Amino acid sequence: MLSMLPRSVLMVAAILFALGCSKDNHSHGDSHDHDHSHDEPHASATAEPGSYEDWCGGHGVPESKCTRCNSALVASFKANNDWCAEHELPASQCVKCDPNRKAIRPPKPAGK
Ligand SMILES: [Zn+2]
Numbered sequence: 001m002l003s004m005l006p007r008s009v010l011m012v013a014a015i016l017f018a019l020g021c022s023k024d025n026h027s028h029g030d031s032h033d034h035d036h037s038h039d040e041p042h043a044s045a046t047a048e049p050g051s052y053e054d055w056c057g058g059h060g061v062p063e064s065k066c067t068r069c070n071s072a073l074v075a076s077f078k079a080n081n082d083w084c085a086e087h088e089l090p091a092s093q094c095v096k097c098d099p100n101r102k103a104i105r106p107p108k109p110a111g112k
């Protein structure tokens with residue numbers, strides 16, 4: 001009977017050790033945290049306007065509205081009187097005139 005006590009103590013110690021080990025291993029899992037979304041500065045041509053994919057990371061605006069990537073868009077912004085001649089940007093995107101205009105990327109759709 002006396003020998004049972006030390007054995008159970010040993011077992012508890014072994015379990016605690018195992019738990020400590022598995023916890024330690026878990027913290028090594030951070031290395032797979034490679035989100036490549038910021039590695040693609042420009043959206044593909046098939047991106048739906050207004051979607052998460054429709055984003056020009058280089059200029060911080062929706063790709064479908066990025067006059068710096070697609071100069072063909074300039075005319076339509078000018079036609080809508082939405083143009084900052086000083087900074088050569090759509091006025092609605094010109095953060096140099098008003099930092100509050102900074103565009104916010106639409107959230108990533110769930111399940112992607
Ligand atoms: Zn751009």
Ligand SMILES: [Zn+2]
Nearest residue numbers: 084087094097
């Ligand atoms: Zn401006």
